[in-house]
Amino acid sequence: MKKMSGIPTETFTPLKTLCPAALPDRPVTVRGMVHALRKLGGITFLTLRGPERVLQCVFAQDAALRDVTEECAVAVTGVLRAEERAPGGMELAAETLTVLSRPAAPLPVPVSKWKLDLNLDTELALRPVVLRNLRQRSVFRVQEALARAFRDTLHADGFTEIRTPKIVHAGAEGGSNIFRLDYFGRKAFLAQSPQFYKQMMIGVYEKVFEVAPVFRAEKHSTPRHLNEYTSMDFEMGFLDSFYDIMEVETRFLQNAVKLLSAEYAADLARLGVELPGVSAIPVLRFDEAKQLAAEEYHRPIRDPYDLEPEEEHNIGRYAKEKLGSDFVFVTHYPSKKRPFYAMDDPENPKYTLSFDLLFRGVEVTTGGQRIHDYQEQVDKMLARGMHPEEFESYLMIHRAGMPPHGGLGIGLERLTARLCGLDNVRRACLFPRDLSRLEP
Numbered sequence: 001m002k003k004m005s006g007i008p009t010e011t012f013t014p015l016k017t018l019c020p021a022a023l024p025d026r027p028v029t030v031r032g033m034v035h036a037l038r039k040l041g042g043i044t045f046l047t048l049r050g051p052e053r054v055l056q057c058v059f060a061q062d063a064a065l066r067d068v069t070e071e072c073a074v075a076v077t078g079v080l081r082a083e084e085r086a087p088g089g090m091e092l093a094a095e096t097l098t099v100l101s102r103p104a105a106p107l108p109v110p111v112s113k114w115k116l117d118l119n120l121d122t123e124l125a126l127r128p129v130v131l132r133n134l135r136q137r138s139v140f141r142v143q144e145a146l147a148r149a150f151r152d153t154l155h156a157d158g159f160t161e162i163r164t165p166k167i168v169h170a171g172a173e174g175g176s177n178i179f180r181l182d183y184f185g186r187k188a189f190l191a192q193s194p195q196f197y198k199q200m201m202i203g204v205y206e207k208v209f210e211v212a213p214v215f216r217a218e219k220h221s222t223p224r225h226l227n228e229y230t231s232m233d234f235e236m237g238f239l240d241s242f243y244d245i246m247e248v249e250t251r252f253l254q255n256a257v258k259l260l261s262a263e264y265a266a267d268l269a270r271l272g273v274e275l276p277g278v279s280a281i282p283v284l285r286f287d288e289a290k291q292l293a294a295e296e297y298h299r300p301i302r303d304p305y306d307l308e309p310e311e312e313h314n315i316g317r318y319a320k321e322k323l324g325s326d327f328v329f330v331t332h333y334p335s336k337k338r339p340f341y342a343m344d345d346p347e348n349p350k351y352t353l354s355f356d357l358l359f360r361g362v363e364v365t366t367g368g369q370r371i372h373d374y375q376e377q378v379d380k381m382l383a384r385g386m387h388p389e390e391f392e393s394y395l396m397i398h399r400a401g402m403p404p405h406g407g408l409g410i411g412l413e414r415l416t417a418r419l420c421g422l423d424n425v426r427r428a429c430l431f432p433r434d435l436s437r438l439e440p
Contacts, residue, residue: 011029012029012030012031012075013028013029013030014030014050015030015032015048015050015051015052015053015054015055016050016051016052016053018030018080018088018090019080019090020080020081020082020090021082025079026079027077027078027095028077028079028080028092029075029076029077030048030050030055030076030092031048031050031073031074031075031076031100032048032049032050032055032073032074033048033049033071033072033132034046034047034048034049034068034069034070034071034072034073034074035047035048035049035054035070035111035112035132035134036070036112037065037069037070042060043058043059043060044058044059044062044065045057045058046058046059046065046076046094046097047087047112048074048076048092049132049134052141053087053088053266054087054134055087055088055090055091055092056083056086056087056090056091056092057076057078057091057092057094058078058091058092058093059094059097064094064096064097065097067099067102068097068099069102069103070103070107070111070112071103071107071111071132072099072100072101072102072103073100073101073102074097074098074099074100075097075098075100076092076094076096076097076098077095077096077097078092078093078094078095078096079092079093079095080092080093088266107129108126108129109126109129109130111129111130111132111133113133114134114135115135116130116133116136118130120424120426120427123427124426124432124437125440127430127431128440131430134270135270135271138266138267138268138270138271139271139416139420139422139427139428140430141264142260142264142268142271142273142420143412143413143416143428145256145259145260145263145264146232146256146412146415146416146419147211147230147232147412148259149252149255149256149258149259149260150209150211150252150256150410151209151211152255152259153248153251153252154207154209154234154248154252157207157248157251158207159205159208159209159234159236160201160205160207160208160209161208161209161210161211162197162198162201162205162208162209162210163210163212164191164194164197164198164210164212165191165197166190166191166212166213166214166215167181167183167188167189167190167191168188168189168190168191169189169393170196170390170391170394171189171191171192177192177216177217177218178190178192178215178216178217179215179217190215190217191214191215192214192215192216193214193231193233193409194210194212194214194231194233195233195339195341195409196393196394198233198235198407199235199341199370199394199397199402199405200394200397201235202235202236202237202397202402202403202405203397203400203401203402206236206237206238207234207235207236207237208234208236209232209233209234209235210231210232210233210234211230211231211232211233211412212230212231212233213228213229213230213231214229214230214231214409215227215228216228216229219435220435221435221436223423223424223425223426224309224362224414224417224425225425225434226413226425226426226429226432226433226434227434227435229411229412229413229414229425229429230411230412230413231409231410231411231412232409232410232412233407233408233409233410234248234407234408235370235405235406235407236248236405236406237402237403237404237405238403238404238405239369239403239404239405239406241353241369242331242343242353242354242355242367242368242369242406243283244406245355245367245368245369245406245407245408246281246283246329246355246357246367249357249365249367249410250278250280250281253276253278253281253327254278254279257275257276260273260275261275271420271421272421273419273420273421275419276325276326276327276359276360276419277324277325277326278327280325281325281327281328281329281357282319282323282325282327282328282329283328283329283331284315284319284328284329284330284331285330285331285332286307286330286331286333286351289307289315289318289328289330290304290307290311290315292315293311293314293315293317293318294311294314296314296318296322297314297317297318299311299314304334305334305336305337306333306334306337307330307356307363309362312358312361312362312363313361313362314361315328315330315361316328316358316359316360316361316362319358320360326359326360327357327359328357328358329355329356329357329358330355330356330357330358331354331355332345332351332352332353332354332355333351333352333355333356333368334350334351334352335349335350335351335352336350338352338354340377340380340381340384340386341370341371341377342354342368342369342371343368343369343370343371343372343406344380352368353368353369353406354366354367354368354369355367355368357410359415359418359419360418362414362418363414364410364411364414364415364418365408365409365410365411365415366408366409367406367407367408367409368406368408369404369405369406370405370406370407371398372398372402372404373398374395374398374399377395377398378395413425413428413429414428416428
């Protein structure tokens with residue numbers, strides 16, 4: 001039997017399982033970190049922080065708390081009772097406390113405060129400690145729910161989860177925003193996307209997905225960009241239309257909202273999150289969306305081939321005000337601005353069978369149908385001045401035969417930031433990587 005400071009580990013009750021009705025007048029022992037200490041009228045209230053919740057422990061005598069400070073790791077024994085004024089509607093009438101470890105120095109920030117009010121640079125420099133704050137922690141509980149709902153939705157739809165390389169021979173999207181590295185004397189890159197490998201696996205499993213990091217060497221410092229972020233990707237074969245992809249994403253969002261409501265209510269309340277309606281998501285064509293936003297908000301169209309950030313904001317505003325939705329799919333992006341593997345619209349090859357999903361005025365998803373015919377793919381590469389021989393392993397799947405297929409990629413941090421109302425995507429990343437940040 002393992003022991004910690006003389007207490008058998010089998011006797012500890014996990015905080016998340018506590019319920020006064022199930023433990024009437026019976027002593028329990030719990031463990032966690034001392035999140036806060038507060039004295040009131042001869043009684044000391046100790047807030048114990050566990051992985052998913054906090055528990056108020058009430059001490060009638062100070063002797064048990066001698067030399068106890070915030071962020072001590074402790075084990076507390078007492079009787080659990082209902083108390084509607086306490087966090088979670090219960091508290092522990094504490095009898096004994098055992099200190100398991102102590103901090104070696106005072107905290108650089110008071111993590112028990114409701115809001116830390118730090119500037120972003122300070123917050124990120126102190127990230128290992130700042131993340132112990134309950135509101136900070138709730139952001140990543142929400143993020144967990146999004147990734148969990150993504151996996152659950154796709155597993156239920158018959159998708160297979162895969163793992164693809166992040167050190168690659170060629171970039172999936174081309175351009176200069178790619179990290180180069182020396183791979184035992186050969187040129188290699190960090191993957192911008194799992195795109196090629198997702199498509200390769202369509203011929204194996206038909207429907208696949210991955211949740212993994214991707215890398216973009218963009219020299220920017222905007223509130224919406226990271227140089228490393230988590231992409232939630234899926235690819236599916238035998239499409240009837242690229243709208244099939246949008247239907248799967250809509251189901252994922254519906255399931256995410258249900259999961260958050262059912263199991264993450266405390267985190268949502270702590271952050272003041274208002275969940276969006278997702279019963280149906282409106283769809284606008286790219287050119288239509290640009291024109292509607294330009295007319296409604298009196299902003300002239302400057303770039304006919306892409307959406308500028310202000311245009312995305314205005315289209316999101318239009319969707320909310322006129323269509324009653326926080327989300328809007330924008331379809332049929334110009335071929336000029338989409339990757340070489342995007343399928344052109346047979347009715348008008350200037351546009352593609354592709355889409356973005358905007359959430360509260362920011363793009364969080366890019367997806368669409370891919371080219372599955374070998375010659376069509378080679379011809380598009382040549383038309384763009386590319387060299388097909390550099391993509392032999394990728395084109396192998398087209399030679400071997402591919403069904404109509406397509407997929408998408410969702411930026412997990414960006415989706416989290418929009419949902420939680422954060423002003424910078426870095427606040428939705430545990431340890432951000434940007435132009436100036438390599439640690440912590």
